[in-house]
Amino acid sequence: MLSGIRVISFTHFLQGPSASQILADLGADVIKVEPHGGAFERNWTAPGRFIEGESPFFALGNRNVRSIVIDLKHEQSAEVLRDLLADADVLIESFRPGTLDRLGLGFDVLHELNPRLVYASLSGYGTSGPYVDRPGQDVLLQALSGLAAATGRAGQDPTPVGACVVDQHAAVLGALGILAALHGRERTGRGVKVESNLLNAALDLQIEPLTYALNGFEPERSAEGISSAFYKAPYGVFATADGHLCISLTTTAALARVFDDEWFATIAPADEWEQRDTINARVADHVRRRSTAEWEAHFTTEKMWFAPVQDYDAVIADPQVLHNDSFDEYQHPRAGTLRVLKHAVTYDGVRPGIRTPPPELGEQTREVLAGLGYSDHAIDALIESKALA
Template sequence: MKVLEGIRVLDLSIAMSGPFAAMKLADLGADVIKVEPPGGEWQRHAAAGGARGNEVNASFLSLNRNKRSLSIDLKSEAGGRLLRDLVATADVFLQNYRPGVAQRLGVDYETLSAVKPDLVYVSISGYGETGPYARRPGQDVLLQAMSGALFSAGRPGEPPTPAPYFLVDAFAAYSAFEGALAALFHRQRTGEGQLVQVNMLDAIIAAQMQEISVRTVGGVPQTRGEAIHAHSYIRAPYGIFPTGDGYLALSFAEPAVLARLMEDPRLAAYEAERDGFREREAISTLVEENLRKRTTAEWIEELGAAGVWCGPVYGYDDLLTDPQVLHNGSFVTYDHPTEGTVTTPGFPFKLSRSAQAVDRPAPVNGEHSHEVLRELGISEDRIDRLEKDQVIVRARPAARNPL
C-alpha cells in the first residue's frame, strides 16, 4: 500500500512549483486530478529548451506523472459547479495563481472551505499573498537574484551567475509538499482543515539558513574574490578548477596535503583554518596553477586515494551513465501513449514498507475527464452534454511519436 493511498488532490497549478509538489504527492499514492483549462495547462505548450513532443512537451512530462487530467472551463457557471462537486470529494487543493485570480474564479480558500471544511488548501505565490511585491512576477531567476545568494560566489565586477536550473521553484515545491503533509497530519489528529501558504521568496531564504545566519549572527559579510572560489563562507580551496583536460570539483582540501601531492612547498605555508578565509586568493591561485598540470582522472585517483574531497564535473550525458546513478536507480523509464519511451528523474527517497512507481504517465489534456465525472455520479448523458457545450474537454491520445 502507498503512503497517501485514499487521499485525493486537486491540482490547479501551472508551470513548475505547483505541479512538482502535486507530483510528489502523486508519487506517494495520492489520487491527483490535474484540473486544466480547455486548451490545456500552459506548460504543455511552453517547451523548455525547445524540447517539443508529439502532444506532450518534455517539461510537462517531467512534472505530471501519476496524475489524471480533467479539462474543464472554470469560467463557465457549469464548470464552477462541477469543480465544487469535486472539491467535496477532495482532501487537498493546490493552486499557484497570481494574487486575486483564485477569488475571481471562485476557487479561493474561503469559498472552497465552505464546501469542504476539512480541506487542506495549498496556495503558492511568488512573494506572498499580500505586501508591496505581491503582484510581481514570481519567476525563478528574479527570486534567485533577490535572495542574496548570487553574491556569495564569482568575481567582483562580474555579473553574478544564477543556478542553471529552477532552484527557487524546486525549493517552493518541496515547501508546498511538506506543508501539505503537515496539514494532512494535523487533520488526521484534529479533523480540521487549513490554509497552507507558501511563497517562493521565503522558500529560497529558508534554504540559505546557514549562509544568512553567518551574516546576521556572525557578522561576516559576503566577499567575492578574483581567484576561483565557489562560496564566500567556505574556506579555500573550494570550487570548480580547470585541469589539464577538463575540470575538477575540489572541497575542503588541506593546503598541507595538497602541498605534498602537488609537490609545491608554497602551499605548505598555509594552515586550513587560519588562512583558508583570509588568504583564499593566494591558496586558490596556487591550486589552480598546479591542477592544470595533470588530467582530471589522474587528479581524482591521486587526490581521492589521499582522502582529499574531489570529484568530476558532469554534463547530463555523463550523469546518465555514472555507475552510482545506475546503482541507485536515480531515473525511471516508462512508456507513454504519445511520446514513446520516457526517462526522467525518479524518486528522491525510498520507503522500506511503501511502494513508489510510475503507475500513470503524464496525461493528455482532458484524458480522464469522463472518468473523473463518472466517479461523481454524473450520468453519461450529462457528461456528453457538458462536452458538447464545451464545459469539459475529453482528449484522446493521438498516434505515438515514432521518435
C-alpha cells in the same frame, strides 16, 4: 503511502505540477484541472523543441495524475467544482494570488464547504505584500534573493544557477507543508491553509550564507573562483590539464602533503581566510599540470574531498546515479520512449515509479465525474455546454 488521499490540482508551470507529482508518486489520487487548450506546460518547452508534438516539460511534472477540463469561469462549472471539492483532501493551486478567491474558490469559502480540506497556495512572493502582483519566475527570484549575486568571481557579473532550483525547492517545500497539514488533520480533524512561495524557497536554499550575513559577516566573492563568499580555500572548480575537478574543504597541511608543496604549510590557520585567494591560486597552479584521471587516482588515495565536474551525458551514465535507480521511462503513443527522473526519495529501498504516464488533456473528465455520481446524460450536457471537455 498516500492511497485514499484525493488532491485537486489547479497548477501550471513547474512549482505547482512538481509539488502535485510528488504527492501522486506517493499514491495520492491527483486530479489536474485544466482549461480548454490545456495547461501551460503542455504547450511549452524551454528549448522550443517538442518530441513528436509532445512537451518534455509536461512529461517531467505530470505523471501519475488524472486530467479533467473545466472552464472555471463558465456558469455551469461552479456546481461541478463544489462537488469535486466537497470531499477532497487537498486543493493545490499556483495561480496569481487572489485568482481563486475571485472565482469563488477561496480558502474561507471552501473551508466552510469542506472543513477537512488542506488548501495549498504556491506563489512567487506570497499571497500579500508589496510584490504580490509581480511575476514570479525562477531566475527572477535567484536575482532578487541574492543567489545570483553570491555566485561567480569577484568583479564579474552575478551568475544565476543553471537550473530552476528555486522552482523545484518551492515545490518540495509545498509538498512538505501539505504532508504536515494532512498529519495535523489526523489529530484536529481540521484542514489548514498552506503557503509556499519562490521567495521563501530561494532564501531557504541559502540558509548558511544568509545566517552569516544576518549576523554581521561581510560576504566577499573570490577573484580566484572560490565558490562561496564565506568559505576558505580550496573550495570550488579547478581546471586540470584536460578537464575540471571540484575540490572542497581541505586543510593547508593536507594540501602540502597532497601537492608535495611546503609553501602551504607556512600558512598559519589564523591567516587562511586572509590568504584564501592566494591559496586557491596556488592549488589551481598545481591542478592544471596533470590530467583529470591522474588527479582522481591521486586524490582518492589521499582521501581528498573532490568530485569530477560532469556534463549531463556523464551524469546520465554515472555508476552511482544508475545504482540509485534515478531514471524511469514510459511509452508514449506518439512520442515513443520518454525518459524522466524518478521520485527522489526511497521507501524501504524502493523509489516510486510511474503508475500512469502523464495524461492526455481531459482524459479522465468522464471518469472523474462518473465517480462523483454524474450520469452519462449530465456529463454529455456539461461537455456540450463547454463547461467541461
